[in-house]
Amino acid sequence: MSETNSPGESRRGAPRFFVGYEDDESEALDDSMRTDMELYEDDEDTDSPAERQIVVGICCMMKKSKSKPMTQILERLCRFEYITVVIFPEDVILNEPVDKWPLCDCLISFHSKGFPLDKAVSYATLRNPLLINDLNMQYYIQDRREVYRILQEEGIDLPRYAVLNRDPDKPDECNLVEGEDHVEVNGEIFQKPFVEKPVCAEDHNVYIYYPTSAGGGSQRLFRKIGSRSSVYSPESSVRKTGSYIYEEFMPTDGTDVKVYTVGPDYAHAEARKSPALDGKVERDSEGKEVRYPVMLSAMEKLVARKVCLAFKQTVCGFDLLRANGHSYVCDVNGFSFVKNSMKYYDDCAKILGNIVMRELAPQFQIPWSIPTEAEDIPIVPTTSGTMMELRCVIAVIRHGDRTPKQKMKMEVRNPMFFDLFEKYGGYKTGKLKLKKPKQLQEVLDITRQLLAELGQHNDCEIEEKKSKLEQLKTVLEMYGHFSGINRKVQLTYLPHGQPKTSSEEEEIRGKKKNCECSPVFQCL
Numbered sequence: 001m002s003e004t005n006s007p008g009e010s011r012r013g014a015p016r017f018f019v020g021y022e023d024d025e026s027e028a029l030d031d032s033m034r035t036d037m038e039l040y041e042d043d044e045d046t047d048s049p050a051e052r053q054i055v056v057g058i059c060c061m062m063k064k065s066k067s068k069p070m071t072q073i074l075e076r077l078c079r080f081e082y083i084t085v086v087i088f089p090e091d092v093i094l095n096e097p098v099d100k101w102p103l104c105d106c107l108i109s110f111h112s113k114g115f116p117l118d119k120a121v122s123y124a125t126l127r128n129p130l131l132i133n134d135l136n137m138q139y140y141i142q143d144r145r146e147v148y149r150i151l152q153e154e155g156i157d158l159p160r161y162a163v164l165n166r167d168p169d170k171p172d173e174c175n176l177v178e179g180e181d182h183v184e185v186n187g188e189i190f191q192k193p194f195v196e197k198p199v200c201a202e203d204h205n206v207y208i209y210y211p212t213s214a215g216g217g218s219q220r221l222f223r224k225i226g227s228r229s230s231v232y233s234p235e236s237s238v239r240k241t242g243s244y245i246y247e248e249f250m251p252t253d254g255t256d257v258k259v260y261t262v263g264p265d266y267a268h269a270e271a272r273k274s275p276a277l278d279g280k281v282e283r284d285s286e287g288k289e290v291r292y293p294v295m296l297s298a299m300e301k302l303v304a305r306k307v308c309l310a311f312k313q314t315v316c317g318f319d320l321l322r323a324n325g326h327s328y329v330c331d332v333n334g335f336s337f338v339k340n341s342m343k344y345y346d347d348c349a350k351i352l353g354n355i356v357m358r359e360l361a362p363q364f365q366i367p368w369s370i371p372t373e374a375e376d377i378p379i380v381p382t383t384s385g386t387m388m389e390l391r392c393v394i395a396v397i398r399h400g401d402r403t404p405k406q407k408m409k410m411e412v413r414n415p416m417f418f419d420l421f422e423k424y425g426g427y428k429t430g431k432l433k434l435k436k437p438k439q440l441q442e443v444l445d446i447t448r449q450l451l452a453e454l455g456q457h458n459d460c461e462i463e464e465k466k467s468k469l470e471q472l473k474t475v476l477e478m479y480g481h482f483s484g485i486n487r488k489v490q491l492t493y494l495p496h497g498q499p500k501t502s503s504e505e506e507e508i509r510g511k512k513k514n515c516e517c518s519p520v521f522q523c524l
């Protein structure tokens, strides 16, 4: 991330990565950093707008902008020739008016604890950058009632739920009836086990109440503290202050599916142990939470697309509960990156860069076309050097079994066959197909008659002919009647008695070379 050129100049190889406004905020990236003001001042010296870089502003709390996934992804985003990244310092975000905030053409901004969303909204109104994640929708994401309302409006499956709103001044005036094993909220009954969630999405104190048959009490979930994410409580009655969502408990296999979208067409998913189980967080030898690989079904991918679009959050994390053969969305978190996945970092930066270029390149007069798959050579670093990664194998496979051909060829010379050939117009094309019951019956009659006549002979050629005629008779007599499409007779007229042969028949036919005017008769 070194920056040696004037930021006003267009790309010269080195990725650009700036921290806006105050240089002293910077840590790892500071050697090469310029303020955003310099970036734009320099730009004024340059006549052509086509020479200016597209500036992507990162406006969020420092904890997020300095996080490992963010750093990894921004490093990759900077590799786009025409993109420069400017991180808004937290101090500026919190303490400066928005007209003093860095300038940018595209804004990646999202709420987290302590973030002044109102200011970010004002900034977006003032500067009108391309928004990767819509800001106004982020108010809704902070309220589980709104999240569920939007999910419902979009026809996305979610657990059956009811909202219990409590007026803090009149805590007793609410539509809650509590029984030992159920609650009734606004007239809707939820049998235990059910889930109680604070309406504020930032409040992670979600409680799950157990039925008396399972020993009663409740599991109290909280934001992870070290190796714990929940604790059992003997308390069986629900909370009496605050507003909550009550919802049916979905019986999963004990894991949550975490989905991370980057635009409507990309979703990474992984499963983690549900905090609702025993509250002990599973960690690997490096202390990272254990994640299980997940393949999303086509339906789930569609859900990811719908969530991303409905909440207008390109980068969006949400939770799926797989239960009873369905997948239910139980939580939408908004902006969230996958942690510790190189593949995701690569994909995410590429998709974001492509979105920025697609949307802004035209107005910057930058020639840009969406990279094709061929340009996306899947080269990966491995322990034994860099190599091509096999991304998929496509095969079209057919089983090897097939019905054997049930086809017999024979030559016939008897005038009765010639008559038949003529009767059904065979001479017009030299070929005749007989499929009708009446026609097949006629062939059978001729065959029977010929066999009766051949009965006394012992000549070997006649014997061979006889066996074929017998075969023909057997086939035509099968099933006791002619129907359907299971038999047919083809006659081909060969004026010189030379049928086209398969090699195996060649030998036999050698003996008959001299025969003239023999229609060849095939029984299929």
Ligand SMILES: Nc1ncnc2c1ncn2[C@@H]1O[C@H](COP(=O)(O)OP(=O)(O)OP(=O)(O)O)[C@@H](O)[C@H]1O
Residues within 6 Å of the ligand: 159, 195, 197, 201, 203, 204, 205, 206, 221, 247, 248, 249, 250, 251, 255, 256, 274, 275, 276, 319, 321, 330, 331, 333
């Ligand atoms: N209806 C439900 N049925 C079963 N388990 C549920 C249900 N709702 C939530 N859970 C469990 O409780 C956990 C916490 O719920 P949820 O994700 O809604 O809360 P949160 O505190 O907003 O989570 P996050 O930390 O992801 O923001 C889920 O990960 C899931 O394991």
Ligand SMILES: [Mg+2]
Residues within 6 Å of the ligand: 319, 331
């Ligand atoms: Mg959650």
